Amino acid sequence: MITYLLESLTIQLVFLLAYDLFLKKETFLQWNRAYLLGTFILSLLLPWVKIEAFKTTIPESLVQYQQFFWQLDEVVLSTNASQSGFWQDINWTFVVLGAGSLSMIVWLVVKLNRIYKLKRNGVVSRERDFIKVVILESEQAFSFFKNVFLGESIPKEKQENILVHEMVHVKQWHSLDLMFFEIMRIVFWFNPLVYLYQNRISELHEFIADAQASKTNKRVQYELLLSEVFQIQNFSLVNQFFKQSLIKKRIVMLTKKKSKSIYQFKYALLMPLVLGMLIYTSCDSGSIQNGTQEDSLSSQIAALQEEIEAKEQLSSNELEALSSLSNTFTDKLKQTMSTSDGWTVAMGVDGAQGVSGDIFPFAVVDEAPVFPGCENAEDKKDCFQVKMQEHIRKHFNYPKEAQELGIQGRVNVIFKISSEGDIIDIRKRGPHKLLEDEVARIISRLPKMQPGKQKGQVVNVPFSIPITFKLD
Numbered sequence: 001m002i003t004y005l006l007e008s009l010t011i012q013l014v015f016l017l018a019y020d021l022f023l024k025k026e027t028f029l030q031w032n033r034a035y036l037l038g039t040f041i042l043s044l045l046l047p048w049v050k051i052e053a054f055k056t057t058i059p060e061s062l063v064q065y066q067q068f069f070w071q072l073d074e075v076v077l078s079t080n081a082s083q084s085g086f087w088q089d090i091n092w093t094f095v096v097l098g099a100g101s102l103s104m105i106v107w108l109v110v111k112l113n114r115i116y117k118l119k120r121n122g123v124v125s126r127e128r129d130f131i132k133v134v135i136l137e138s139e140q141a142f143s144f145f146k147n148v149f150l151g152e153s154i155p156k157e158k159q160e161n162i163l164v165h166e167m168v169h170v171k172q173w174h175s176l177d178l179m180f181f182e183i184m185r186i187v188f189w190f191n192p193l194v195y196l197y198q199n200r201i202s203e204l205h206e207f208i209a210d211a212q213a214s215k216t217n218k219r220v221q222y223e224l225l226l227s228e229v230f231q232i233q234n235f236s237l238v239n240q241f242f243k244q245s246l247i248k249k250r251i252v253m254l255t256k257k258k259s260k261s262i263y264q265f266k267y268a269l270l271m272p273l274v275l276g277m278l279i280y281t282s283c284d285s286g287s288i289q290n291g292t293q294e295d296s297l298s299s300q301i302a303a304l305q306e307e308i309e310a311k312e313q314l315s316s317n318e319l320e321a322l323s324s325l326s327n328t329f330t331d332k333l334k335q336t337m338s339t340s341d342g343w344t345v346a347m348g349v350d351g352a353q354g355v356s357g358d359i360f361p362f363a364v365v366d367e368a369p370v371f372p373g374c375e376n377a378e379d380k381k382d383c384f385q386v387k388m389q390e391h392i393r394k395h396f397n398y399p400k401e402a403q404e405l406g407i408q409g410r411v412n413v414i415f416k417i418s419s420e421g422d423i424i425d426i427r428k429r430g431p432h433k434l435l436e437d438e439v440a441r442i443i444s445r446l447p448k449m450q451p452g453k454q455k456g457q458v459v460n461v462p463f464s465i466p467i468t469f470k471l472d
Contacts, residue, residue, distance in 0.1 A: 003047075004047045004048075005191075007046075007047040007280070007281055008043050008044060008046075008047050009191060009193060010280070011042070011043040011046055011047070011277050011280075011281075012039075012040065012043040012191075012193040012197070013193060014273060014276075014277070015039035015040075015042070015043060015273065016193060016196060016197070016200070018269060018270075018273060019032070019035060019036065019039075019200065022266045022269060023035060023266055023267070024200075025256075026259040026263055026266070027211075027253070027256055027257075027258050027259045028259060028263070028264060028267075029204060029207050029208045029211060030208065031264070031267060032204055033177070033201065033204055033205075033208065035267065035270070036197060036200055036201050036204065037177060037180070037201070039270070040181075040184070040197050042274065042277075046274070046277050046278065046281055047281050048281075049278060049281060050281065051278055074410075074465070074466045074467070074468060075388075075389055075392050075393070075465065075466075075467045075468070076468045076470055077392070077393070077396050077398065077467065077468065077469055077470065078398075078469075078470045078471070078472050079398045079403060079470075079471055079472045097190070100189040100190060101186050101187065101189060103189075104185055104186040104189045105186055108182055108185075108186065115144055115147075118133065118135055118149060119133050119147060119149075121135075121136065122134055122135045122136060122149070123136070123152075129146075129167070129170070129171070130146050130147070130148050130167065130170050131146055131147045131148070132148050132150065132163075133147055133148065133149045133150070134150055134151075134152050135149055135150065135151050135152060136152050137152060137153065138151035138152060138153060139151040139153045139154055141154060141162050141166070142166070143166040143169045143170055143174075143175070144175055145170070145173075145175045145176075146170055148163060148166045148167070148170065150162065150163070161213065164213045165209045165210065165212075165213040166209070168208060168209035168212040168213060169205060169209055172208065174205040174208075174209075177201050177205070178198065178201070178202065178205075181194065181197060181198035181201065182198075184197075184198075185198070203249065206250055207249075207250065207253045210250050210253065211253075359416065359459065359460045359461070359462060360452065360454045360459045360460070360461060365452045365453070365454050365459060365461055366452075366453055366454050366455065366456075367452055367453040367454075368380065368381065368384075368452050368461065369384075369417040369421070369449045369450060369451055369452045369461050370384070370449060370450035371383060371384045371387040371388065371447075371449060372387075372447050372448070372449070372450075373387060374387060375450070388446075388465070391442070391445075391446060391447075392442055392467065395441075395442050395445050396438075396442060397438065398438075398469065399434045399435070399437075399438055401434055402432065402434040402435060402438075402469070403471065405432075405434075406471065407431060407432045407434060407435060407469070408431070408435075408468075408469045408470055408471045409430060409431035409432075409435065409468070409469060410430065410431075410466050410467070410468045410469075411428055411429065411430030411431075411435050411436055411438075411439045411466070411467050411468075411469070412428065412429050412430065412464065412465075412466050413426065413427065413428040413429075413439050413440070413443055413464065413465055413466075413467065414426075414427040414428070414462065414463070414464045415427070415443055415462070415463055415464075416460045416461065416462045416463070417449050417451060417452065417460065417461050417463065418451065418460050419451050419458035419459055419460055420448075420451060420458075421448045421449040421450060421451040422448060422449075423443060423444060423446045423449075424460075426440050426443050426444060428440055435469050438469075439467050442467075
């Protein structure tokens with residue numbers, strides 16, 4: 001989720017920079033409107049798009065072996081984790097996100113209620129294409145969907161020109177754009193770029209309305225904007241006619257000459273931007289180390305996995321070749337892992353030949369091991385994750401000596417669930433032996449599992465999980 005949000009925010013930032021640098025000052029107003037709406041929607045969709053042609057595997061320590069191990073979700077433990085009980089089980093990230101969204105919903109309801117009260121207390125008259133609402137003892141002027149609000153104190157000779165301007169908002173459904181970004185503010189209230197997008201689209205709406213209204217008499221439009229500053233409220237949900245921060249910009253835009261058609265080629269900039277974002281989102285995160293060797297190893301892992309899955313169709317000669325390939329893969333995997341970032345991992349892999357007790361990666365094993373209590377679960381993988389975290393938190397005890405020495409950090413642990421369902425071959429690596437021993441103690445106390453099966457025979461299945469110790 002965090003990765004998606006960061007990718008989406010990065011894409012939005014790039015699109016907004018392109019708009020401000022190359023498009024904002026052009027008079028292609030409708031094109032700019034489509035650009036702002038389209039790029040924001042793209043920023044939400046592109047992180048989900050993974051194009052295989054652009055996909056690059058960039059391995060990290062352990063991550064490059066994700067086809068061999070099942071990487072369980074990280075568990076973060078603090079000094080008071082074993083004492084926190086109910087509070088420890090609360091996902092505070094979702095609590096904060098939910099509280100922020102709830103406050104934005106309340107704020108939206110407040111704004112809609114203000115508009116409703118203005119309409120209820122005003123003088124309403126239904127015209128052919130809109131609803132006119134005269135606000136008593138007011139100098140406000142704005143529109144919201146088909147409702148045009150005009151302050152009673154606005155001089156009659158100016159009301160007609162303001163009405164022409166506001167009708168552009170009504171006919172082009174500008175309120176839909178604003179409502180869209182209001183909803184996005186509820187979902188992504190923590191993202192400052194959503195507010196920038198809404199500000200840009202609101203500003204653009206006024207430019208569009210001014211351009212349309214000034215076609216008959218541009219001088220009148222100038223005089224209307226320069227005549228006086230009206231009493232207004234900062235209201236993001238409506239199209240306001242008189243908004244101090246925008247008046248200067250609107251006058252400047254009115255005086256600009258129409259941009260040359262050739263400048264529309266600037267929008268072609270969107271294509272390489274989208275392509276770059278697709279490459280960015282299609283790449284796996286990590287750092288390149290011994291690239292040639294690891295790329296070769298990754299290819300062999302993938303090839304081995306495919307051949308294991310298709311083993312039922314192999315002839316006896318092909319089975320012999322597969323066995324040889326498996327042993328070669330195993331040797332290289334052992335050698336690589338023993339020299340990777342100081343890890344010394346005795347895998348104990350005896351080939352993937354379908355004999356009881358052999359190791360099968362979680363990605364290819366027919367039946368994965370089942371945690372006690374998950375036998376009838378609809379999603380056994382998810383249940384396994386939940387039960388594993390519950391076990392770790394239940395049995396966790398931050399070593400007092402480690403607390404006194406200020407030792408904290410991540411311990412990566414690898415273990416196997418044997419063909420008998422026992423936890424075997426626990427390997428760990430962390431910042432200090434005290435933390436490593438605590439992790440080994442917790443993992444060793446895991447209950448007996450229902451072992452994994454391949455072709456109906458029980459097999460060993462390897463797992464890994466990072467456990468982070470954190471001092472409060």
